Amino acid sequence: PYMEQTFGSWYVMGGMRELARAVYERCVARRVTFVFGAEVVRVVEKDGRAAGVELADGEVAEADRVVLGVRPRPGLVPGQQTWGAGDVTVRPGSGAGAAGRFTVLLSLRGAREADAVHRTVVHGADGATEQEAVFGGRVAAGPTVTVLRPDDPATRPDAEHEAVTLTATVAPQGPVDWRDAGVRQRFADVLVERAAAAVPGLRERILHTEVHTPAETEAETGAEGGAVPPPALAGADGAYLHPGNLTRLPGLYLAGGWSHPGGGLAHAGMSGTLVAGLVVEGDDFRGSR
Numbered sequence: 001p002y003m004e005q006t007f008g009s010w011y012v013m014g015g016m017r018e019l020a021r022a023v024y025e026r027c028v029a030r031r032v033t034f035v036f037g038a039e040v041v042r043v044v045e046k047d048g049r050a051a052g053v054e055l056a057d058g059e060v061a062e063a064d065r066v067v068l069g070v071r072p073r074p075g076l077v078p079g080q081q082t083w084g085a086g087d088v089t090v091r092p093g094s095g096a097g098a099a100g101r102f103t104v105l106l107s108l109r110g111a112r113e114a115d116a117v118h119r120t121v122v123h124g125a126d127g128a129t130e131q132e133a134v135f136g137g138r139v140a141a142g143p144t145v146t147v148l149r150p151d152d153p154a155t156r157p158d159a160e161h162e163a164v165t166l167t168a169t170v171a172p173q174g175p176v177d178w179r180d181a182g183v184r185q186r187f188a189d190v191l192v193e194r195a196a197a198a199v200p201g202l203r204e205r206i207l208h209t210e211v212h213t214p215a216e217t218e219a220e221t222g223a224e225g226g227a228v229p230p231p232a233l234a235g236a237d238g239a240y241l242h243p244g245n246l247t248r249l250p251g252l253y254l255a256g257g258w259s260h261p262g263g264g265l266a267h268a269g270m271s272g273t274l275v276a277g278l279v280v281e282g283d284d285f286r287g288s289r
């Protein structure tokens, strides 16, 4: 919140997909090879080192080093002690408590006003009750809704239309069944209704609506419950810290939102920088100085 209040928030022109595309193209230029549609089932260990990954079809891809960009889970490296006593690890049930996002993508008729605010947070009526619902696995009655109105021509067909995105932090898929058509529709309606505080006349302008819930996040990315990794925060006896980027198995590293320093694109990017440093500089690397 301090960073956002002080420096503002950032936005990728063309939408978030453009960031993925730019990273992809940069990697290809740097001669990185991508293999898509290849599900990793475990990390292969040989002579006390990570030696590759085994894919769902049984194929083994050998490697000198393995960087795991998904949520680490016990059993990923059979028979190996990946973390030692005192390490920050994946706490039992910690994922079950992680929240997902409910997103309503709106196509609106009518131009975006030139002075429209990019990002407005419409706070819930009662934060404590909302938090209890989200982390207790229920649908919150009066959710906090983030209303996004970027001034980005790539998101609309012409100046006579506008694209607006509404998001709310919600319980993951599982305790709430976000595939239930009624549940989805009712909650989407609540978001639209609450967002009208930021965009007067919103409902009347809607041409098309798409709803994206933790159920879709889970189906599309494999993230358990469609959970979104939270940032690593100090305090609470380390309850909000994520596993470190270096594991006890030589050659196995962790990157991405489920490792240090936690979720969010900026943090996930930092974890990649840390792992690159560890690979290039060695295990003593502790970030830039």
Ligand SMILES: Cc1cc2nc3c(=O)[nH]c(=O)nc-3n(C[C@H](O)[C@H](O)[C@H](O)COP(=O)(O)OP(=O)(O)OC[C@H]3O[C@@H](n4cnc5c(N)ncnc54)[C@H](O)[C@@H]3O)c2cc1C
Pocket: 038, 039, 040, 041, 069, 070, 101, 102, 103, 217, 220, 221, 222, 223, 228, 229, 255, 256, 257, 258, 262, 263, 264, 265, 266, 268
């Ligand atoms: C709706 C939504 C809104 C968000 N909004 C913001 C925001 O405004 N700002 C922000 O900073 N962050 C936001 N986040 C969070 C941010 O997207 C994540 O923190 C970030 O993408 C994490 O990056 P990652 O590389 O760790 O994981 P991911 O981007 O999830 O990438 C993991 C990849 O691994 C693949 N995979 C999973 N399991 C396997 C397997 N077994 N084998 C092979 N591949 C596998 C997945 O398919 C996926 O492609 C949002 C997330 C969501 C869902």
